[in-house]
Amino acid sequence: MSDSSQAEPLVPELTRDVVLKVARLARLHLAESEVESFTSQLTQILDYVGVLDEADTEGVEPVAGAMGLNSVLREDLPTTSLSRDDALSGAPHHDGSYFLVPPILDPRAE
Amino acid sequence: MATALESSATLLDQLTDGQTTSLRLTQDCLDRIAAHDTAIGAFLHVDSEPALAAAAAIDRRREAGEPLGLLAGLPVAVKDVLATRGQPTTCASRMLQGWVPPYDAHVVERLRRADAVLIGKTNMDEFAMGSTTENSAFGPTRTPWRLDCAAGGSSGGSAAAVAAGMAPLAVGSDTGGSIRQPASFCGVVGLKPTYGRVSRYGLVAFASSLDQVGPFSGDVRGAALLLEVLADHDPRDATCADEPVPAYRDQLERPLDALRVGICRDHFTEGLDKDVDEAVEAAIDVYRRLGAEIHDIQLPHARFAVACYYLVAPSEASSNLARYDGVHYGARSDDYDGLVDMYCRSRGEAFGAEVKRRIMLGTYALSAGYYDAFYLKAQKVRRLIQQDYQQAFTSVDVIASPVAPTPAIPLGSLVSDPLQMYLADTYTISANLAGLPGLSLPAGFSDDGRPIGLQLLAPPFQESRLLQAAAMHERETQWHLRRPPLAEDSS
């Protein structure tokens, strides 16, 4: 990037391994054909976004969120919660009281 | 007999006069949907019975002399990206197939309170990611003008519904052009309000810092009317501005004195279609004839807009769409081995290719080590793009440009080339990056009869100016009165 003094490219080549690693991070199971097409398409797109290197952003504040708004706070007042049935209504698997997921064997391991 | 092909103002008059009823109007819309939507694919869900019941109830209240809301019985179609209590909300994704939200989006509440008749949920690119509505998991939407061409996207269904007279008004959302571009492809008016003008509460997020809800209508007045209903301050959306909402319709007839129209010709790309170029020039001539000053302006960072957008939007999307993991709502794979595999398979199976592509891109851009190079860099460039517009608006009142490089494109022509698809957003995405209001209005047709839109941009919260400027053009050209052959045949 132009506002960085580092000479070596900051972004490594998007290899198949990187694609698989990112897919894992994003919890996406990809078919073999997707791994291939994403590797080439993402490479192409990342190549293209490299044009940003040409923008001089020295000393420029990044935009974060809504323009000009700040300090939007709400008062600590209760609102009506959903019924349990409504809360669970969209769940693919529940027992009427809880959402159910495959056993978590190793707490926080994943 | 009144049909949804009439303008919303005419329909409201007829409803008030008793020349028609909401029930008849709603039934007419449902008939048109039944007749044409198999071919067009504008709706994912038609809420026939509840819509007719709501229409009848509004008619009764009208007869009883009760006060009615601004929309007083007009059918409105809602993009399937907005949560509707009791009606399915799928975002055109298998991930949310069958999901019925237990709550209404803020704008849906506003529509109900304004006595709109919610007629159904419209088709879109999956999770609003796309420019043709071909990324819908449930089939594409075609522009009613040419059934071999896309309606545009991602709000293709809403645009097509209005163009085909299936609803006089529709609501869409715009993250990088998703209202304006389909409005252009379908020959209707579409308005993306200033970021923060309309509450995003209940708008299923694609890219939170870019998404805005806005109106579709056959004419400028209808867009002004619907915006009056949609816009307000909602404390449930921290990014929603506490700005007064003007009565947009009141100023509409008044031409803007000494209007200054800016053009950034540097930004007109090589790929610009000849017919589009001519239509835009013709529109500028219209303004010139009306006494406007035309100024050439500079937007030095406009060339970075697509790159900037395709980092910011996928980054936010990768985060916003992480919640679809098959636990609390949405699809869960039938076949998995343990929790992590359940996540991966549920997401891998239920998301379409474009959604996965953007999740991958965004996840990569935010992952350890690349945040500064990608997301942060893009947010800095975004600041520069904003500043370009601030600068430009010191010397002009509105900025005119094409909406898209081409009229409606043939189905299938870009699906296999995502980068080319992204590049086609070049005229619309800056408004989202800079948070500006933008409007697309009918400005002519290609030689082969596909509609062409003109885009106008204005400074933040100047929707009124945008609508006034658009109305000037509309009165002069009357492009908006043309109807797609399909719809005319049937009525």
Added chain:
Amino acid sequence: MTAPCSPATTIIGLEVHVQLLTETKIFCGCLNRFNPEEPNVQTCPVCLGLPGALPVMNRRALELAIRAGLALSGTIAGTTKWDRKQYYYPDLPKAYQISQFDLPFCDGGWMDVDDADDGDETQASRIRLIRVHLEEDAGKNLHDETQRGRDSRIDLNRAGTPLLEIVSEPDLRSAAQSRRYLEEMRLLMVYLGVSDCNMQEGSLRCDANINLELVNDDGVAIRTPIVEIKNLNSFRGVEAALEYEIGRQRQEFAECGGVYADSEKQTRGWDADRGVTFAQRGKEDAADYRYFPDPDLVPVQIAAEWIEELRTGLCELPAARRQRLVDDLKLSRYDASVIIDQGRDLADYFEAVAQRCGDPKRAANWVTQDVLRELNDRGQAIGDFAIDADGLAAILARIASGDLTTRSAREVFTALLDDDPEGEQVTVEARIDEIISDRGLATIADSGALEPLIDAVIERNPQAAADFRGGKQAAIGKLIGEVMREAKGADPQSVRAALIERLSS
């Protein structure tokens, strides 16, 4: 476990999570209430992370957080913002936690922790803080304990409740000190009214980072890889887990001679039943949280006036109050700590008693011994204690005036405690008078009143009287005891003197 090598430095840093006492959750209006009996009834589109729902920051949560930050001597930021910390877990419905990354609302700060539990020579160690930030809590997972592979259950009542995360520098040097730090933190948060810190309900939890600096056979100092022990939720747990981990790291060091195959930070859990830590996440899945600013929330400017207002509104903090009891009321450091560590209500009670009876030392003895014993026995909080500060002060005042002996005062104290609270309402002074007269506890200062009693006792115990007269000093004990039993308000010294006088005459 044995310690095969020394000397060693233990390096511990704690990340303490404190649930804030707001009425509602941090980003929505659902109640912030512990309610495991009714799962999934305190949720809404926002805290369920339903598509389309948006968070809005709770002002009160930020206010309580700033109060805590100020009490910890941190620097409150002028601008703070919210970031998304992204990871998948079923109790985290959005698959990201709204937290604070690079602009926490509070930077730095410290807390002083006494080095030892007793003695007046106690030194304090200053434990520096890196930062304090706000974040939302996750829901709760209920795992199948039968190991039969049944589904885990998820309750989202807790999802989105406000949490304060207090991150210390690695300044702690022992498991015991870490426990004291945590205890002092709990005391402070409860004092401030920022949290109830109910550990059974999980309102105070902590993660501990620990490693050791050990010297290998070549005399080279080597640091063991850092281990993060997750989710410690009791004081005993923190101390025991760290003790265990110190032993484990020493053992490992001894075995590998300080040459580690993998020097990456490791995450371990604490199995309280087995008393061991166990490895959790492998390094191949090292967390990549992909933090970025939450675009649904806007930055918050914290006005200097607001900070000042909150600073002015802070109560006297436990450490300062402890010091004041030592400096002004001349209590021992030990007594002051016992009183302060019990919490604000007991300290208030003590100070009221001390002031009203005019003898802080005596008040401290009674509060730390008699009152605390009774509270423990009865499982009561001071607010529910039958003898209020006026009552205890009245009793103590009568000791000071000589109207009651200490022993009789204890009897009055016990009698007052056993009073039927439904009984007729009389002033505590009147009740004390009544007990004294009912039980004949008035001090018998007039030795004349003792004479007939002494005569009767000597008459009944001729052998003991003879023994004493014969030079057997110890024999007088029996006589004193008998006189005391009959003359309840008598002072043992006067009885002894009167007996000696009578027997010698």
